[in-house]
Amino acid sequence: MSDEQVRPLLRVVRGAPEETELAALTAVVAAAASAVPEPAAPVARSRWADRAALVRAPLHPGPAAWRASADPR
Template sequence: MSEENPTPEKPMLRVVRGTPDDAELAALTTVLAAAGASNPAGEAKQRRSRWADRAALLRKPLHPGPGAWRASGMPR
């Protein structure tokens, strides 16, 4: 048998001002649920290692001029 909770639970959302309709409350609930699910339990985002970074494969543009040949082979 299930026991009833003698103390009422606090509502998750509370409207402070205005009278939103059902569609507006559903949209707000959806946005808040998605925001909470994107980073569960406050976990930090995992950073991608420099070895796996595909942007490192892109070459920086070469600029013609004095010393350009030297700068083309040196990292910036």
């Protein structure tokens, strides 16, 4: 398209809005188009799907160390 044939961003299909109404609508549409989406919240993972749970903590020898070896942290 050449410079003379630029398509309008908004087109009034029905009715006759006032200039202030059209300006307000244009501001809302422009703000919505330029808004940066918020980052998605991190998805909570279950303990079953958590790969870090497969890595076991080091075992420390001492009294009752056998109990701590099976204790999930």
